[in-house]
Amino acid sequence: MTTVIIIDDEAPARDLLRHYLQTYPEIEIAGEADNGFTAIKMMRELNPQLIFLDVQMPKLTGFEMLELIDNPPSIIFSTAFDQYAIRAFELAAVDYLLKPYSKERFDAAMQKALNRIYTGTFAQPELQKISNTVATPSGTLTRIAIKDRQQIHVIPVNDIDYLEADGDYVKLHTAKKAYLKEKTMKYFEENLPPQQFIRIHRSYIVNVNEIAKIELYEKDSYRVHLKNNDILKASCNGYKALKAAVSL
Numbered sequence: 001m002t003t004v005i006i007i008d009d010e011a012p013a014r015d016l017l018r019h020y021l022q023t024y025p026e027i028e029i030a031g032e033a034d035n036g037f038t039a040i041k042m043m044r045e046l047n048p049q050l051i052f053l054d055v056q057m058p059k060l061t062g063f064e065m066l067e068l069i070d071n072p073p074s075i076i077f078s079t080a081f082d083q084y085a086i087r088a089f090e091l092a093a094v095d096y097l098l099k100p101y102s103k104e105r106f107d108a109a110m111q112k113a114l115n116r117i118y119t120g121t122f123a124q125p126e127l128q129k130i131s132n133t134v135a136t137p138s139g140t141l142t143r144i145a146i147k148d149r150q151q152i153h154v155i156p157v158n159d160i161d162y163l164e165a166d167g168d169y170v171k172l173h174t175a176k177k178a179y180l181k182e183k184t185m186k187y188f189e190e191n192l193p194p195q196q197f198i199r200i201h202r203s204y205i206v207n208v209n210e211i212a213k214i215e216l217y218e219k220d221s222y223r224v225h226l227k228n229n230d231i232l233k234a235s236c237n238g239y240k241a242l243k244a245a246v247s248l
Contacts, residue, residue, distance in 0.1 A: 002117055003030040005046065007039040007062070008054040008078065013099065017052050017078065020106045026114075036060025037152060040068060049117050050074045050094075055081040060154065064145035068152060074116050076109050141191045144172065146179045153179060157197070161228055163188055163205040175228065198245050200224060200238030208246050214239070 004027055006017050014032050021027050030046045033039035037059050043051070050073055055062040062079070066072065080099040094116055095109035144160075146153045155172060164171040169180040170188060189199045199205050210226050214234070217223045222234040224242075234242065 001028045002026055002050060002114065003028050003046065003048045004050045004052065005030055005039065005042055005048040006032045006052045007034075007036070007057070007065075008032075008052065009034045009057045010054070013054065013078065020103055024110065034058075036062070036065035039065060040152065043069065043073075048073050050076065050113050052076050052078045055079040060145060060152070064154070067145055068147045074113050076113055140193055141188075144181060146172070146181055148179060155179065157192060158207075158209075160197075161207055161210045161226055161230070162232060163197075165203040173230070195245055198238070198241050200232065200234040200242060202235070204232045204234070204238075206232060206242075208242070211242075211246075214242065 004021065006014050006029065008014050008017070011034075014034075018029060018032075021029060030048050031042045033042050035058050039051075039053075040060075053062045053065070053075055055077065056079065057065075060068075062077070066075070075093045076095050076097060077093055078097045078099065078101075094113045097105060097109055141157055143157060144155045146155060155174060159174045161173045161175065163185065164173065164178075165185050166180065168182065170183050170185055172179045172181060185199070185202070185205065188197070188205055192205065196209065197205050197207055204224075206224060206226070210228065212225045212227045215223050215225070217233075220236040222236075222239045224232040224234050226232065
């Protein structure tokens with residue numbers, strides 16, 4: 001028996017999937033969720049082999065949810081949201097069902113999923129491909145989803161004072177605490193609001209709104225003092241980037 005979880009905030013969409021799945025006696029619907037937080041908890045408990053996933057949902061989007069899953073099952077997107085590069089999803093996920101879709105289109109997606117499950121080919125590399133290719137709709141992050149032990153936090157980027165390289169992770173410093181995210185500094189440099197977050201050093205990206213003052217430390221090296229009293233190093237190139245972005 002293949003276990004499935006349906007994740008969609010719209011009841012009619014869940015009803016349709018449940019109706020279509022009735023023709024698959026080998027499928028067991030283990031659960032349904034109408035938001036990302038509930039879905040993650042349900043997946044930890046039920047360990048499904050396949051999920052149907054919407055993109056636009058309350059609390060957590062489908063993509064934010066995927067970033068927080070350690071051992072993802074096979075994934076079929078089922079969504080009306082078409083502002084991403086759909087072709088990229090079709091290369092990465094089992095399939096991408098764009099609402100409204102027919103039973104024939106659904107059956108084609110199911111055959112792909114069942115073939116993958118029965119051959120033991122799961123979606124971990126492809127999930128990473130999704131995350132790296134289309135993490136945000138506009139290329140600019142407005143918030144960041146973080147898993148901290150068993151808790152999930154959604155951090156607005158405006159709450160971030162600065163980001164710091166920390167091995168294979170990036171540490172996001174906020175007024176409350178620091179959070180680790182398994183991404184690269186390059187990813188954040190490319191996806192955070194460019195006029196607000198400046199890469200000032202190979203180890204630091206700073207929120208310019210949190211800068212109190214900048215001082216020359218030694219030749220070609222600067223210190224950036226933040227309003228929270230933290231002090232960051234800035235390279236010569238980092239200082240130039242700051243100077244180009246703000247009035248110094």
